Ligand SMILES: Nc1nc2c(ncn2[C@@H]2O[C@H](COP(=O)(O)OP(=O)(O)OP(=O)(O)O)[C@@H](O)[C@H]2O)c(=O)[nH]1
Ligand SMILES: [K+]
Protein backbone atom coordinates (compact mmCIF):
# COMPACT_ATOMS: atom_id res chain seq x y z
CA UNK A 9 0.00 0.00 0.00
CA UNK A 10 1.34 3.44 -0.84
CA UNK A 11 1.62 6.20 1.74
CA UNK A 12 -1.16 8.11 0.00
CA UNK A 13 -3.48 5.09 0.27
CA UNK A 14 -2.62 4.64 3.94
CA UNK A 15 -3.45 8.30 4.54
CA UNK A 16 -6.76 7.87 2.73
CA UNK A 17 -7.65 4.82 4.89
CA UNK A 18 -6.97 6.70 8.11
CA UNK A 19 -8.92 9.73 6.93
CA UNK A 20 -11.85 7.42 6.13
CA UNK A 21 -11.67 5.80 9.55
CA UNK A 22 -11.58 9.22 11.24
CA UNK A 23 -14.60 10.35 9.26
CA UNK A 24 -16.50 7.24 10.41
CA UNK A 25 -15.54 7.62 14.10
CA UNK A 26 -17.90 9.75 16.15
CA UNK A 27 -16.16 12.29 18.30
CA UNK A 28 -16.90 11.79 22.00
CA UNK A 29 -15.13 11.19 25.31
CA UNK A 30 -14.78 7.42 24.68
CA UNK A 31 -13.24 7.82 21.22
CA UNK A 32 -11.08 10.88 21.82
CA UNK A 33 -7.89 8.96 22.67
CA UNK A 34 -8.42 6.71 19.61
CA UNK A 35 -8.90 9.78 17.39
CA UNK A 36 -5.76 11.28 18.87
CA UNK A 37 -3.83 8.16 17.87
CA UNK A 38 -5.27 8.27 14.34
CA UNK A 39 -4.24 11.91 14.05
CA UNK A 40 -0.70 11.05 15.14
CA UNK A 41 -0.56 8.23 12.57
CA UNK A 42 -1.72 10.68 9.91
CA UNK A 43 0.91 13.22 10.93
CA UNK A 44 3.63 10.56 10.68
CA UNK A 45 2.52 9.43 7.22
CA UNK A 46 2.36 13.03 5.98
CA UNK A 47 5.90 13.52 7.25
CA UNK A 48 6.94 10.55 5.03
CA UNK A 49 5.44 12.33 2.05
CA UNK A 50 7.31 15.50 2.95
CA UNK A 51 10.71 13.86 3.20
CA UNK A 52 12.46 14.29 -0.14
CA UNK A 53 13.15 11.02 -1.98
CA UNK A 54 14.44 10.34 -5.48
CA UNK A 55 10.83 9.98 -6.64
CA UNK A 56 9.59 13.30 -5.42
CA UNK A 57 9.09 15.52 -2.42
CA UNK A 58 11.05 18.71 -1.84
CA UNK A 59 11.28 21.26 -4.59
CA UNK A 60 12.05 19.98 -8.06
CA UNK A 61 13.40 21.16 -11.40
CA UNK A 62 12.15 24.64 -12.20
CA UNK A 63 10.91 25.13 -8.66
CA UNK A 64 14.12 26.13 -6.91
CA UNK A 65 14.92 29.72 -7.75
CA UNK A 66 17.66 32.00 -6.46
CA UNK A 67 16.45 33.98 -3.46
CA UNK A 68 16.86 37.73 -3.46
CA UNK A 69 15.50 40.51 -1.26
CA UNK A 70 14.80 40.61 2.45
CA UNK A 71 11.67 38.44 2.29
CA UNK A 72 9.78 36.28 -0.18
CA UNK A 73 6.07 36.11 -0.85
CA UNK A 74 4.60 33.00 -2.51
CA UNK A 75 1.37 33.08 -4.54
CA UNK A 76 -0.73 29.98 -3.94
CA UNK A 77 -4.15 29.27 -5.40
CA UNK A 78 -6.28 27.25 -7.75
CA UNK A 79 -5.57 27.51 -11.48
CA UNK A 80 -6.71 30.69 -13.24
CA UNK A 81 -7.61 32.71 -10.14
CA UNK A 82 -5.30 35.48 -11.40
CA UNK A 83 -1.98 34.82 -9.61
CA UNK A 84 0.15 35.67 -12.64
CA UNK A 85 -1.94 38.74 -13.49
CA UNK A 86 -1.31 40.12 -10.01
CA UNK A 87 2.36 39.13 -9.91
CA UNK A 88 3.07 40.73 -13.31
CA UNK A 89 1.38 43.96 -12.24
CA UNK A 90 3.22 44.15 -8.92
CA UNK A 91 6.69 43.32 -10.17
CA UNK A 92 6.76 44.35 -13.82
CA UNK A 93 8.04 40.83 -14.56
CA UNK A 94 6.12 39.02 -17.26
CA UNK A 95 4.52 35.85 -15.99
CA UNK A 96 2.26 34.44 -18.66
CA UNK A 97 -1.46 35.14 -18.21
CA UNK A 98 -4.10 33.12 -20.05
CA UNK A 99 -7.70 32.04 -19.73
CA UNK A 100 -6.79 28.33 -19.55
CA UNK A 101 -5.76 26.47 -16.37
CA UNK A 102 -2.12 25.59 -15.57
CA UNK A 103 -0.67 28.42 -17.64
CA UNK A 104 2.15 28.80 -15.11
CA UNK A 105 4.18 25.58 -14.80
CA UNK A 106 7.20 26.52 -12.67
CA UNK A 107 8.21 29.12 -10.08
CA UNK A 108 8.41 32.54 -11.73
CA UNK A 109 10.37 35.01 -9.57
CA UNK A 110 10.08 38.77 -9.61
CA UNK A 111 10.88 41.58 -7.19
CA UNK A 112 8.98 44.60 -5.97
CA UNK A 113 9.75 47.49 -3.67
CA UNK A 114 7.42 47.64 -0.67
CA UNK A 115 7.92 50.91 1.26
CA UNK A 116 11.65 50.83 0.60
CA UNK A 117 12.15 47.08 1.13
CA UNK A 118 13.12 44.81 -1.75
CA UNK A 119 10.75 41.84 -1.63
CA UNK A 120 10.84 38.75 -3.83
CA UNK A 121 7.55 37.57 -5.33
CA UNK A 122 7.22 33.93 -6.39
CA UNK A 123 4.42 33.18 -8.83
CA UNK A 124 3.56 29.51 -8.63
CA UNK A 125 1.55 27.01 -10.66
CA UNK A 126 -2.05 26.45 -9.65
CA UNK A 127 -2.70 23.69 -7.14
CA UNK A 128 -5.68 21.36 -7.03
CA UNK A 129 -7.38 19.35 -4.33
CA UNK A 130 -5.12 16.41 -3.37
CA UNK A 131 -1.98 18.47 -4.07
CA UNK A 132 -0.31 17.47 -0.81
CA UNK A 133 -0.79 13.79 -1.68
CA UNK A 134 1.06 14.19 -4.95
CA UNK A 135 -1.62 15.39 -7.37
CA UNK A 136 -0.41 17.74 -10.10
CA UNK A 137 2.65 19.70 -9.11
CA UNK A 138 1.11 20.34 -5.75
CA UNK A 139 3.94 18.95 -3.65
CA UNK A 140 6.59 21.02 -5.41
CA UNK A 141 4.41 24.10 -5.12
CA UNK A 142 3.77 23.55 -1.44
CA UNK A 143 7.46 22.86 -0.81
CA UNK A 144 8.26 26.31 -2.23
CA UNK A 145 5.40 27.82 -0.19
CA UNK A 146 6.96 26.38 2.99
CA UNK A 147 10.09 28.42 2.36
CA UNK A 148 8.28 31.77 1.99
CA UNK A 149 7.96 34.52 4.61
CA UNK A 150 4.41 35.41 3.56
CA UNK A 151 1.80 33.69 1.44
CA UNK A 152 -0.82 35.23 -0.78
CA UNK A 153 -3.67 32.73 -0.99
CA UNK A 154 -5.29 33.97 -4.15
CA UNK A 155 -8.99 33.15 -4.46
CA UNK A 156 -11.58 33.82 -7.15
CA UNK A 157 -14.38 35.86 -5.51
CA UNK A 158 -17.00 33.85 -7.36
CA UNK A 159 -16.19 30.81 -5.19
CA UNK A 160 -13.95 32.01 -2.33
CA UNK A 161 -15.06 30.07 0.76
CA UNK A 162 -15.02 26.51 -0.58
CA UNK A 163 -11.68 27.09 -2.27
CA UNK A 164 -10.26 28.72 0.85
CA UNK A 165 -11.02 25.62 2.92
CA UNK A 166 -9.49 23.23 0.37
CA UNK A 167 -6.28 25.26 0.05
CA UNK A 168 -5.94 25.59 3.81
CA UNK A 169 -6.32 21.81 4.16
CA UNK A 170 -3.69 21.19 1.50
CA UNK A 171 -1.19 23.49 3.22
CA UNK A 172 -2.04 22.23 6.71
CA UNK A 173 -1.48 18.65 5.56
CA UNK A 174 2.03 19.69 4.55
CA UNK A 175 2.88 21.11 7.95
CA UNK A 176 2.21 24.77 7.12
CA UNK A 177 0.28 26.71 9.79
CA UNK A 178 -1.29 29.94 8.56
CA UNK A 179 -1.60 33.11 10.65
CA UNK A 180 -0.91 31.12 13.78
CA UNK A 181 1.90 31.17 16.33
CA UNK A 182 3.49 27.98 17.66
CA UNK A 183 1.45 26.45 20.52
CA UNK A 184 2.88 27.32 23.92
CA UNK A 185 3.74 23.77 24.95
CA UNK A 186 7.12 22.66 26.19
CA UNK A 187 7.97 19.06 25.74
CA UNK A 188 11.03 17.23 27.01
CA UNK A 189 11.80 13.53 26.62
CA UNK A 190 13.36 11.71 29.60
CA UNK A 191 14.88 8.30 30.27
CA UNK A 192 12.46 7.28 33.02
CA UNK A 193 9.66 8.57 35.25
CA UNK A 194 6.69 8.14 32.92
CA UNK A 195 4.62 10.97 31.49
CA UNK A 196 4.45 14.05 33.69
CA UNK A 197 1.90 16.62 32.54
CA UNK A 198 1.39 20.14 33.92
CA UNK A 199 -0.78 23.02 32.80
CA UNK A 200 -0.93 26.71 33.73
CA UNK A 201 -4.32 27.23 32.04
CA UNK A 202 -7.40 24.96 32.11
CA UNK A 203 -7.35 22.37 29.31
CA UNK A 204 -10.70 22.01 27.57
CA UNK A 205 -9.64 19.65 24.79
CA UNK A 206 -7.03 17.32 26.28
CA UNK A 207 -6.74 15.08 29.30
CA UNK A 208 -3.94 12.91 30.64
CA UNK A 209 -5.15 9.73 28.89
CA UNK A 210 -5.23 11.44 25.51
CA UNK A 211 -1.80 12.95 25.98
CA UNK A 212 -0.39 9.58 27.01
CA UNK A 213 -2.10 7.84 24.05
CA UNK A 214 -0.71 10.35 21.53
CA UNK A 215 2.80 10.20 22.98
CA UNK A 216 2.82 6.41 23.06
CA UNK A 217 1.95 6.46 19.34
CA UNK A 218 5.36 8.17 19.00
CA UNK A 219 6.88 5.51 21.31
CA UNK A 220 7.42 8.19 23.95
CA UNK A 221 6.76 6.81 27.43
CA UNK A 222 8.82 9.18 29.56
CA UNK A 223 8.50 12.93 29.15
CA UNK A 224 7.60 16.23 30.81
CA UNK A 225 4.86 18.10 28.98
CA UNK A 226 3.93 21.61 30.13
CA UNK A 227 0.88 23.31 28.62
CA UNK A 228 0.73 27.11 28.78
CA UNK A 229 -2.18 27.36 26.35
CA UNK A 230 -5.54 25.61 25.95
CA UNK A 231 -4.09 23.19 23.40
CA UNK A 232 -5.89 20.48 21.45
CA UNK A 233 -4.53 17.18 20.11
CA UNK A 234 -3.40 18.82 16.84
CA UNK A 235 -1.29 21.34 18.77
CA UNK A 236 0.36 18.55 20.77
CA UNK A 237 1.09 16.54 17.60
CA UNK A 238 2.57 19.68 15.99
CA UNK A 239 4.96 20.09 18.92
CA UNK A 240 5.97 16.42 18.93
CA UNK A 241 6.43 16.36 15.14
CA UNK A 242 8.43 19.56 15.46
CA UNK A 243 8.70 20.36 11.71
CA UNK A 244 5.78 22.76 11.51
CA UNK A 245 6.20 26.07 9.77
CA UNK A 246 4.24 29.12 10.86
CA UNK A 247 3.65 31.57 8.00
CA UNK A 248 1.48 34.69 7.86
CA UNK A 249 -0.98 34.71 4.97
CA UNK A 250 -3.26 37.14 3.17
CA UNK A 251 -6.39 35.91 1.42
CA UNK A 252 -6.35 37.87 -1.83
CA UNK A 253 -9.91 37.86 -3.14
CA UNK A 254 -9.45 38.58 -6.83
CA UNK A 255 -11.83 39.52 -9.66
CA UNK A 256 -14.11 41.86 -7.67
CA UNK A 257 -14.87 43.56 -10.98
CA UNK A 258 -17.12 40.55 -11.63
CA UNK A 259 -19.39 40.95 -8.55
CA UNK A 260 -21.83 43.47 -7.01
CA UNK A 261 -21.20 45.91 -4.15
CA UNK A 262 -23.49 43.82 -1.87
CA UNK A 263 -21.44 40.70 -2.50
CA UNK A 264 -18.25 42.66 -1.90
CA UNK A 265 -19.56 43.76 1.50
CA UNK A 266 -19.85 40.12 2.63
CA UNK A 267 -16.32 39.33 1.46
CA UNK A 268 -14.85 41.97 3.74
CA UNK A 269 -15.82 39.80 6.72
CA UNK A 270 -13.26 37.11 5.91
CA UNK A 271 -10.34 37.67 8.33
CA UNK A 272 -6.95 38.55 6.81
CA UNK A 273 -8.51 39.16 3.42
CA UNK A 274 -8.15 41.92 0.85
CA UNK A 275 -10.55 42.09 -2.11
CA UNK A 276 -8.91 43.29 -5.34
CA UNK A 277 -9.18 43.26 -9.08
CA UNK A 278 -5.88 42.45 -10.77
CA UNK A 279 -7.44 43.20 -14.14
CA UNK A 280 -8.75 46.67 -13.18
CA UNK A 281 -5.95 47.24 -10.65
CA UNK A 282 -8.48 48.04 -7.93
CA UNK A 283 -7.61 48.19 -4.22
CA UNK A 284 -3.95 47.29 -4.77
CA UNK A 285 -2.92 50.06 -2.34
CA UNK A 286 -4.76 48.33 0.49
CA UNK A 287 -3.17 45.01 -0.51
CA UNK A 288 0.31 46.58 -0.32
CA UNK A 289 -0.48 48.13 3.09
CA UNK A 290 -1.62 44.78 4.52
CA UNK A 291 1.36 43.09 2.89
CA UNK A 292 3.71 45.56 4.56
CA UNK A 293 2.13 44.92 8.00
CA UNK A 294 2.32 41.15 7.59
CA UNK A 295 5.94 41.21 6.40
CA UNK A 296 6.79 42.81 9.74
CA UNK A 297 9.99 44.48 8.51
CA UNK A 298 12.10 47.14 10.19
CA UNK A 299 13.59 50.00 8.14
CA UNK A 300 16.61 51.73 9.59
CA UNK A 301 17.99 54.94 8.06
CA UNK A 302 21.71 55.50 8.28
CA UNK A 303 23.06 58.86 9.42
CA UNK A 304 26.75 59.50 8.79
CA UNK A 305 28.28 61.62 11.58
CA UNK A 306 27.57 65.33 11.14
CA UNK A 307 25.35 64.74 8.11
CA UNK A 308 21.64 64.36 7.37
CA UNK A 309 20.15 60.84 7.49
CA UNK A 310 19.84 59.04 4.18
CA UNK A 311 16.08 58.49 3.83
CA UNK A 312 16.34 57.18 0.28
CA UNK A 313 17.67 53.69 0.97
CA UNK A 314 16.93 52.15 4.36
CA UNK A 315 18.69 49.09 5.70
CA UNK A 316 15.84 46.59 6.06
CA UNK A 317 15.84 44.00 8.84
CA UNK A 318 13.45 41.22 9.85
CA UNK A 319 11.64 41.99 13.12
CA UNK A 320 13.07 38.96 14.97
CA UNK A 321 16.62 40.06 14.09
CA UNK A 322 16.75 43.81 14.38
CA UNK A 323 19.38 44.72 16.97
CA UNK A 324 22.18 47.20 16.31
CA UNK A 325 24.40 44.13 15.87
CA UNK A 326 22.08 42.72 13.18
CA UNK A 327 22.19 46.11 11.50
CA UNK A 328 26.02 46.07 11.44
CA UNK A 329 26.11 42.45 10.20
CA UNK A 330 23.75 43.24 7.37
CA UNK A 331 26.05 46.01 6.12
CA UNK A 332 29.46 44.42 6.52
CA UNK A 333 30.84 41.85 8.97
CA UNK A 334 33.91 44.00 9.74
CA UNK A 335 31.88 46.91 11.13
CA UNK A 336 31.49 45.05 14.43
CA UNK A 337 35.28 45.15 14.98
CA UNK A 338 35.36 48.95 14.72
CA UNK A 339 32.10 49.51 16.60
CA UNK A 340 32.32 51.84 19.64
CA UNK A 341 28.67 52.78 20.17
CA UNK A 342 25.60 53.81 18.20
CA UNK A 343 23.34 56.85 18.44
CA UNK A 344 19.69 56.10 17.79
CA UNK A 345 16.80 58.44 17.01
CA UNK A 346 13.21 57.24 16.60
CA UNK A 347 10.68 55.17 18.55
CA UNK A 348 13.24 52.80 20.07
CA UNK A 349 15.28 55.74 21.44
CA UNK A 350 14.74 56.90 25.02
CA UNK A 351 14.99 60.62 24.17
CA UNK A 352 14.71 62.74 21.05
CA UNK A 353 18.28 64.14 21.25
CA UNK A 354 19.61 60.74 20.30
CA UNK A 355 20.11 57.73 22.51
CA UNK A 356 23.51 56.12 23.02
CA UNK A 357 23.11 52.39 22.40
CA UNK A 358 25.16 49.21 22.35
CA UNK A 359 25.06 46.21 20.01
CA UNK A 360 22.16 44.55 21.83
CA UNK A 361 19.78 47.50 21.41
CA UNK A 362 16.62 46.52 19.49
CA UNK A 363 15.78 48.86 16.63
CA UNK A 364 12.29 49.78 15.50
CA UNK A 365 10.81 50.66 12.14
CA UNK A 366 12.02 54.04 10.81
CA UNK A 367 14.74 54.53 13.43
CA UNK A 368 17.74 56.62 12.40
CA UNK A 369 21.14 55.22 13.34
CA UNK A 370 24.65 56.65 13.49
CA UNK A 371 27.51 54.22 14.15
CA UNK A 372 30.45 55.70 16.05
CA UNK A 373 33.65 53.81 15.34
CA UNK A 374 36.69 53.31 17.56
N1 LIG B 1 -12.53 39.52 -14.45
C1 LIG B 1 -11.27 39.36 -14.05
N2 LIG B 1 -10.48 38.46 -14.66
C2 LIG B 1 -9.21 38.33 -14.23
C3 LIG B 1 -8.69 39.09 -13.15
N3 LIG B 1 -7.41 38.75 -12.95
C4 LIG B 1 -7.13 37.78 -13.85
N4 LIG B 1 -8.21 37.53 -14.63
C5 LIG B 1 -8.29 36.59 -15.76
O1 LIG B 1 -8.25 35.27 -15.25
C6 LIG B 1 -7.56 34.40 -16.18
C7 LIG B 1 -6.43 33.66 -15.48
O2 LIG B 1 -5.43 34.61 -15.11
P1 LIG B 1 -3.96 34.17 -14.72
O3 LIG B 1 -3.27 35.37 -14.20
O4 LIG B 1 -3.35 33.41 -15.84
O5 LIG B 1 -4.28 33.15 -13.53
P2 LIG B 1 -3.27 32.16 -12.74
O6 LIG B 1 -3.84 32.02 -11.38
O7 LIG B 1 -1.88 32.62 -12.86
O8 LIG B 1 -3.50 30.82 -13.57
P3 LIG B 1 -2.53 29.49 -13.66
O9 LIG B 1 -1.12 29.93 -13.89
O10 LIG B 1 -3.08 28.77 -14.83
O11 LIG B 1 -2.72 28.77 -12.38
C8 LIG B 1 -7.08 35.30 -17.31
O12 LIG B 1 -8.01 35.20 -18.37
C9 LIG B 1 -7.09 36.69 -16.70
O13 LIG B 1 -7.26 37.70 -17.65
C10 LIG B 1 -9.57 40.06 -12.55
O14 LIG B 1 -9.22 40.79 -11.63
N5 LIG B 1 -10.84 40.13 -13.02
K1 LIG C 1 -4.36 30.77 -16.24
Ligand SMILES: [Mg+2]
Pocket residue numbers: 083084085096097103104123124125126
Ligand atom coordinates in the same frame (compact mmCIF):
# COMPACT_ATOMS: atom_id res chain seq x y z
MG1 LIG D 1 -0.23 31.68 -13.54
